[in-house]
Every structure is written in C-alpha cells, then in structure tokens.
Amino acid sequence: MNNDLKKILNYLNEKRGFDFSGYRTPMIERRFKHRFALTKCKNFKSYLTYLKNNPSELDNLISALTINVSRFFRDTLVFEYIADKVIPAIIHQKKQKNDPSLRIWSAGCAMGEEPYTIAILIQDFFKKEAQYFQVNIFATDIEKKILKKAEKAVYPLESIEGVKYRLLNKYFTTKENLFHLIPEIKNLVSFSVYDILDRKISTPSESIYGDFDLVFCRNVLIYFDSEHQDQIFDKLYRALAKSGYLVLGEAEIPSRKYQRYFQRVNECCHIYRKI
Numbered sequence: 363m364n365n366d367l368k369k370i371l372n373y374l375n376e377k378r379g380f381d382f383s384g385y386r387t388p389m390i391e392r393r394f395k396h397r398f399a400l401t402k403c404k405n406f407k408s409y410l411t412y413l414k415n416n417p418s419e420l421d422n423l424i425s426a427l428t429i430n431v432s433r434f435f436r437d438t439l440v441f442e443y444i445a446d447k448v449i450p451a452i453i454h455q456k457k458q459k460n461d462p463s464l465r466i467w468s469a470g471c472a473m474g475e476e477p478y479t480i481a482i483l484i485q486d487f488f489k490k491e492a493q494y495f496q497v498n499i500f501a502t503d504i505e506k507k508i509l510k511k512a513e514k515a516v517y518p519l520e521s522i523e524g525v526k527y528r529l530l531n532k533y534f535t536t537k538e539n540l541f542h543l544i545p546e547i548k549n550l551v552s553f554s555v556y557d558i559l560d561r562k563i564s565t566p567s568e569s570i571y572g573d574f575d576l577v578f579c580r581n582v583l584i585y586f587d588s589e590h591q592d593q594i595f596d597k598l599y600r601a602l603a604k605s606g607y608l609v610l611g612e613a614e615i616p617s618r619k620y621q622r623y624f625q626r627v628n629e630c631c632h633i634y635r636k637i
C-alpha cells in the first residue's frame with residue numbers, strides 16, 4: 363500500500379476511529395480517485411493536505427469509502443427463499459423447543475433497507491399464521507450518519523422498486539413522492555453503530571449477547587482483504603445460534619478457512635447454515 367495512502371488511513375483512524383486498513387487496496391484506490399477528481403487533488407499527498415485543511419472532507423471521504431448502496435428486497439430470489447423456507451424452518455424449530463424468540467442481525471445495514479425487508483417478511487408471516495413471537499432485529503453499520511436516515515425510514519422510489527405492490531400498500535404510506543415505512547415495521551428494528559472489525563465487542567452491544575437465528579452480512583465482505591474476511595467470519599460464526607442461518611451477498615462466499623463451518627442451503631442463493 364502506498365505510504366501516503368497509509369498516512370491518510372491513519373489520519374482517518376485518529377480523527378474518527380475508523381480503521382480502513384483491512385479494506386482491499388484496489389477498492390480503496392478507486393474510491394480515492396473519485397474524491398481526487400471532486401477536490402482537484404492530484405495524488406494521495408496533496409489530498410492529505412487538503413483533508414487537513416478542510417475537516418468537512420472527512421465525512422465525504424468516509425461516505426465514499428463505505429458505499430451505502432442498498433434497496434428493499436435486493437436480490438429478490440434470496441428474500442423469496444427466506445420467506446418460503448428459512449422463516450418457516452426457524453419458527454418450526456423454535457416451536458419444538460418452546461422458544462418464542464427470534465433474533466436477527468443485519469451487519470452493514472446501510473439505510474435500513476435490508477433489516478426492514480426482513481421485518482416486513484416476518485410481520486407478514488406472523489399475520490398469516492396468527493402467532494406470537496418476540497422478534498428482535500438488530501441492525502448495525504459503521505457509519506453513524508446513515509443510521510440516522512435509517513431510523514427515519516423514508517425512501518425514494520429507487521429504494522422500493524423491488525417491493526411487491528401488496529406489501530408496498532400494506533407497509534408504506536406515500537407523501538411527496540417519498541415512501542414512509544409504517545411504525546409497526548419500524549419498531550421491530552433497532553439500529554446502532556458497530557464496526558464489524560471491532561475486536562473488543564463480539565456482537566452489537568444493544569443485542570447483549572449473540573445467539574442469532576439469522577444473520578445478514580451482505581455486500582460488506584467484498585471490501586475486505588482475506589485476513590479481515592477471516593476475522594469477520596469468525597465473528598459471524600460465534601454470533602450465530604446452533605444451526606443458525608447466514609445470508610451473504612451474491613458475490614460472497616465464506617473465506618477458505620471458514621468453508622467447513624458453513625453449509626450452503628441451496629444452489630440459487632448465498633444462504634448458509636452454521637455446522
């Protein structure tokens with residue numbers, strides 16, 4: 363890694379406590395080039411000077427590095443499989459064990475599209491089945507600013523294009539071309555800042571303990587080098603309950619070291635079970 367780039371990452375860590383040193387270098391370099399163009403800097407050295415002289419650029423840089431792109435029902439097939447197979451299987455097991463609690467974690471939740479999608483599916487499932495379960499959905503991200511937006515749960519059309527009309531009509535209201543999620547769904551999700559690479563705290567503090575039935579870590583791992591991916595898989599493995607489900611992004615698979623700890627549940631999507 364370029365020395366000046368290292369200096370910038372150290373500066374960012376010092377100022378904001380974000381550690382981007384485990385991110386894949388080509389990805390980081392691409393994001394920096396974008397900031398160079400917008401700030402008219404030629405290289406890492408001049409950008410570092412710019413950053414020190416313009417503290418507001420720190421936020422722009424963090425946003426550029428974290429990439430918060432998401433949407434409701436991103437990868438339709440995955441969520442259809444979760445609704446048809448995963449949720450009923452978890453509930454069936456829980457009923458057999460007389461355990462009425464459901465614990466879910468969305469790690470790298472961006473503006474809440476992913477945890478709210480699962481909240482909609484669960485609410486819909488319980489309404490149809492007329493059952494009571496204590497549902498806890500913990501949603502975490504490294505970026506505080508994005509979580510504030512997630513808590514508001516107001517979305518433009520692009521975010522909700524994948525939502526079926528029946529669900530859109532039932533769980534959103536529309537105002538001035540924006541889609542507002544109804545409180546019944548909003549209240550199922552609690553958001554908090556959590557760095558997935560945090561070595562001190564193994565699961566989000568709000569969740570108190572892990573034991574998650576279902577964990578989403580989608581389109582987050584792609585940013586990290588293999589050493590840090592191992593670190594993340596170790597965390598995800600420990601956070602999952604026995605036979606819990608792990609949902610990854612379309613381009614993600616368990617790191618080589620962790621492949622034997624997860625079994626893929628079907629051919630069509632990246633959903634795994636803890637072995």
Ligand SMILES: C[S@@+](CC[C@H](N)C(=O)[O-])C[C@H]1O[C@@H](n2cnc3c(N)ncnc32)[C@H](O)[C@@H]1O
Pocket residue numbers: 428429430431432433436469470471472473476502503504505508556557558559579580581582611
């Ligand atoms: C591309 S979005 C994925 C959102 C959602 N999971 C999805 O698949 O649609 C990646 C998210 O991961 C978050 N992220 C990046 N590094 C992180 C870290 N070290 N800890 C927690 N979240 C992180 C980013 O802030 C961003 O919101």
